[in-house]
Amino acid sequence: MSTTTRSEAVRQYLEKYDRETLVGAGLIVPAVLLIVLALVYPFLSALFISFTDYAAGEIVGLSHYEWLFGTDTFWSALKRSLLWTVGNLALQGIAGIGIALLLHRHFFGRDAVRTVMLIPFVIPSAVTAVMWRWLLNTTYGPLNQWLVQLGLLSQPVNPLADPSLALLTVTLINTWRWAPLVALVVFAVLQTIPNEEYEAARIEGAGMLNEFYHVTYPHLQSSMTVLGLLGFLLTFNIFDIIWLLTNGGPVGRTTTLPVFIYEIAFNTQRIGRGTAISVVLFLLLVVFVALYFQQEEFKEGGEFA
Structure with missing residues (x-):
C-alpha cells in the first residue's frame, strides 16, 4: 500500500470517527442538559437558600x-x-x-x-x-x-x-x-x-x-x-x-x-x-x-x- 493510500485511509477513519463522536455527543448532550436543569440546578438553588434567612434575604451561614x-x-x-x-x-x-x-x-x-x-x-x-x-x-x-x-x-x-x-x-x-x-x-x-x-x-x-x-x-x-x-x-x-x-x-x-x-x-x-x-x-x-x-x-x- 502506498503512502498516499495509507494517508487517505487514515483521513477517512478520522472523519468517520469525528462524525460518530459528533452524533454521540448530539445524543448525550440534551440528556445531560436535562439532568442539569432538572436535578443539579434545583439542588444548588436549595443549597443556597438553606444558607439564608429567606424572608429577610440575608446570609446566615450554617445556622439552619x-x-x-x-x-x-x-x-x-x-x-x-x-x-x-x-x-x-x-x-x-x-x-x-x-x-x-x-x-x-x-x-x-x-x-x-x-x-x-x-x-x-x-x-x-x-x-x-x-x-x-x-x-x-x-x-x-x-x-x-x-x-x-x-x-x-x-x-x-x-x-x-x-x-x-x-x-x-x-x-x-x-x-x-x-x-x-x-x-x-x-x-x-x-x-x-x-x-x-x-x-x-x-x-x-x-x-x-x-x-x-x-x-x-x-x-x-x-x-x-x-x-x-x-x-x-x-x-x-x-x-x-x-x-x-x-x-x-x-x-x-x-x-x-x-x-x-x-x-x-x-x-x-x-x-x-x-x-x-x-x-x-x-x-x-x-x-x-x-x-x-x-x-x-x-x-x-x-x-x-
Missing part, C-alpha cells in the same frame, strides 16, 4: 444546620421515617408475594380478581384518605360499627387519633394501596418460571416452603431487590397520604421528614430551615443509593471497587 442537628424533633422525624419506610417495605413485600402466589394458582375468575386488585393502587391519595377517615370514624364509620357488633371492640376506636396506633394504621393503609403493584410485578415473574423446576422439586420431595425457597425465591430475588430500592426511595419521600390522614399527628407521632419539612417551611414560614432539612434528606438518600450500588458491585466482583 446547627439548629437542625441540635433539635430533637429532627432526630425523632428521621427515626420515624426509617420505621415508616422499613415497615411499609416489609408489609408490602409479604402481602405482595402472598397475593401473587395465590393469583399464580388457576381458579375461576382469576383475571377479574387481578383487575379488581389494582383498584387501591389507582385511587388518588385524597380519595383514599377521605375513604379511610370515613371508615374509621368513631361516630358513623361502618368499620367501627361492624367490629362493635361482632364483639371485637367494646366501643368505637379511631386508630388515626391514637398516638400508639396512628403510624401503624397509616402504614397499613399505605400497604393496602401499594401491595397490589408489588403483587403484579411478582406475578409477572412467577409466570416466567418453568413448570419443570417445580416438578423436579416435587420429585425430590420438597414441601411448599422448600419449593418456594429453592425454586421461586431465586427467580424473585433480582426483581425484589429493584423493588426494594425504588420502594425505599419512594416511601421515604411520601408526604401526601400521611398529611391527609393525620396532619402529622397525633402529637407528632406520624411526623416523618417530609411532613417535618412542610411544617417548618410553610406552617412556620421558615423557608431556609425547611430547605436545609430538604438538603439533608436528599443527601441521606444519595448516600443510601451509593451504598446500595457499592454492595451490588461487591456481590458481583467479590470486592469493593
Whole structure:
C-alpha cells in the first residue's frame, strides 16, 4: 500500500470517527442538559437558600444546620421515617408475594380478581384518605360499627387519633394501596418460571416452603431487590397520604421528614430551615443509593471497587 493510500485511509477513519463522536455527543448532550436543569440546578438553588434567612434575604451561614442537628424533633422525624419506610417495605413485600402466589394458582375468575386488585393502587391519595377517615370514624364509620357488633371492640376506636396506633394504621393503609403493584410485578415473574423446576422439586420431595425457597425465591430475588430500592426511595419521600390522614399527628407521632419539612417551611414560614432539612434528606438518600450500588458491585466482583 502506498503512502498516499495509507494517508487517505487514515483521513477517512478520522472523519468517520469525528462524525460518530459528533452524533454521540448530539445524543448525550440534551440528556445531560436535562439532568442539569432538572436535578443539579434545583439542588444548588436549595443549597443556597438553606444558607439564608429567606424572608429577610440575608446570609446566615450554617445556622439552619446547627439548629437542625441540635433539635430533637429532627432526630425523632428521621427515626420515624426509617420505621415508616422499613415497615411499609416489609408489609408490602409479604402481602405482595402472598397475593401473587395465590393469583399464580388457576381458579375461576382469576383475571377479574387481578383487575379488581389494582383498584387501591389507582385511587388518588385524597380519595383514599377521605375513604379511610370515613371508615374509621368513631361516630358513623361502618368499620367501627361492624367490629362493635361482632364483639371485637367494646366501643368505637379511631386508630388515626391514637398516638400508639396512628403510624401503624397509616402504614397499613399505605400497604393496602401499594401491595397490589408489588403483587403484579411478582406475578409477572412467577409466570416466567418453568413448570419443570417445580416438578423436579416435587420429585425430590420438597414441601411448599422448600419449593418456594429453592425454586421461586431465586427467580424473585433480582426483581425484589429493584423493588426494594425504588420502594425505599419512594416511601421515604411520601408526604401526601400521611398529611391527609393525620396532619402529622397525633402529637407528632406520624411526623416523618417530609411532613417535618412542610411544617417548618410553610406552617412556620421558615423557608431556609425547611430547605436545609430538604438538603439533608436528599443527601441521606444519595448516600443510601451509593451504598446500595457499592454492595451490588461487591456481590458481583467479590470486592469493593
